[in-house]
Amino acid sequence: MNEEKKSQTAQSLIPVGISRCLLGEEVRYNGGHKLSKFCRDQLSSWFEYVDTCPEVEIGLPIPREAMRLVNTEKGIRVLEIKDPSKDYTEALTQLAEGKEASIDKLRGFIFMQNSPSCGAFRVKTYHPNGNSENTLGKGAFAQRVLELFPNLPVEEAGRLTDAALRENFVTRVFLYQEWRHLKDSNPSRDQIIKFHSNQKYLLMAKSQRHYKLAGKLLARAGNYSVPILASRYEMILMDGMKRLGGRKGNTNALQHMQGYLKKVLSSEEKADLTNLIESYRLGEVPLIAPLTLLRHYSRKASGYYQSQRILEPHPKELGLYNSI
Numbered sequence: 001m002n003e004e005k006k007s008q009t010a011q012s013l014i015p016v017g018i019s020r021c022l023l024g025e026e027v028r029y030n031g032g033h034k035l036s037k038f039c040r041d042q043l044s045s046w047f048e049y050v051d052t053c054p055e056v057e058i059g060l061p062i063p064r065e066a067m068r069l070v071n072t073e074k075g076i077r078v079l080e081i082k083d084p085s086k087d088y089t090e091a092l093t094q095l096a097e098g099k100e101a102s103i104d105k106l107r108g109f110i111f112m113q114n115s116p117s118c119g120a121f122r123v124k125t126y127h128p129n130g131n132s133e134n135t136l137g138k139g140a141f142a143q144r145v146l147e148l149f150p151n152l153p154v155e156e157a158g159r160l161t162d163a164a165l166r167e168n169f170v171t172r173v174f175l176y177q178e179w180r181h182l183k184d185s186n187p188s189r190d191q192i193i194k195f196h197s198n199q200k201y202l203l204m205a206k207s208q209r210h211y212k213l214a215g216k217l218l219a220r221a222g223n224y225s226v227p228i229l230a231s232r233y234e235m236i237l238m239d240g241m242k243r244l245g246g247r248k249g250n251t252n253a254l255q256h257m258q259g260y261l262k263k264v265l266s267s268e269e270k271a272d273l274t275n276l277i278e279s280y281r282l283g284e285v286p287l288i289a290p291l292t293l294l295r296h297y298s299r300k301a302s303g304y305y306q307s308q309r310i311l312e313p314h315p316k317e318l319g320l321y322n323s324i
């Protein structure tokens with residue numbers, strides 16, 4: 001990482017959990033690592049990693065016998081391949097529970113894919129006789145983290161090679177950081193409503209359903225205590241943000257933003273914007289193209305428009321709008 005940039009951003013690095021082998025540490029069962037250059041070289045300019053190797057932290061050596069997820073009568077278990085009587089499920093689950101307070105301070109978590117401990121999404125499972133099964137599972141440690149923190153932005157390093165998933169995850173981390181900062185400061189209902197007003201077009205782009213749900217909830221904000229309002233809002237916001245709205249969702253949000261500007265743009269400017277949004281919809285240009293023009297026009301618009309997170313949800317340097 002660029003040391004100059006690191007010192008500039010040291011105050012604002014976001015705490016993000018990560019599987020230790022992704023940072024190049026040789027902690028895997030075979031003594032190797034699974035370095036993710038994207039995590040180490042690019043995201044680390046913005047994220048302060050809190051690394052963990054669950055298998056080492058439950059006391060296993062390096063190297064060690066390999067383990068896998070096995071579909072047993074007791075459910076999916078993490079068993080050693082060589083000696084399946086060695087079951088590490090409880091130890092890995094309890095490790096996650098013991099870290100609950102420290103994980104609560106994180107604003108995202110990047111897990112190693114396909115691991116019986118760390119895999120967060122589609123980990124291969126096996127029949128006790130050794131045959132692979134169609135069922136997919138989650139690593140025991142990651143699964144407990146996901147259960148304890150359903151709103152925490154989580155991704156696997158392997159999936160971060162996909163431009164849309166990468167952009168979505170980084171957006172969620174920055175959003176969650178700002179939301180938690182507000183939530184932890186005992187906000188008023190008005191502050192929560194103001195926070196949401198800045199996220200409107202972003203949430204609209206990801207999920208119309210969640211956009212409407214959040215609107216309905218906040219329209220009745222006075223019916224709830226602030227902690228309940230904050231908790232329900234967080235659930236809707238972070239669940240909605242997991243969705244990939246794709247070109248369709250983004251085009252819809254861009255068109256709404258264009259509508260907001262209609263009184264301040266000339267006919268020529270409107271036509272340019274319409275053409276660019278259409279080119280984006282057709283896949284001819286990336287999202288950065290219409291958004292750059294919308295950002296340019298934001299000087300003519302109100303503060304409400306200018307503070308919309310969708311205009312810049314993550315640092316420009318990461319170039320995440322250039323490839324979606």
Ligand code: SF4
Pocket residue numbers: 019020021022027028029052053054055056112115117118
């Ligand atoms: S995948 Fe998880 S448990 Fe396995 S080596 Fe990496 S950090 Fe350790």
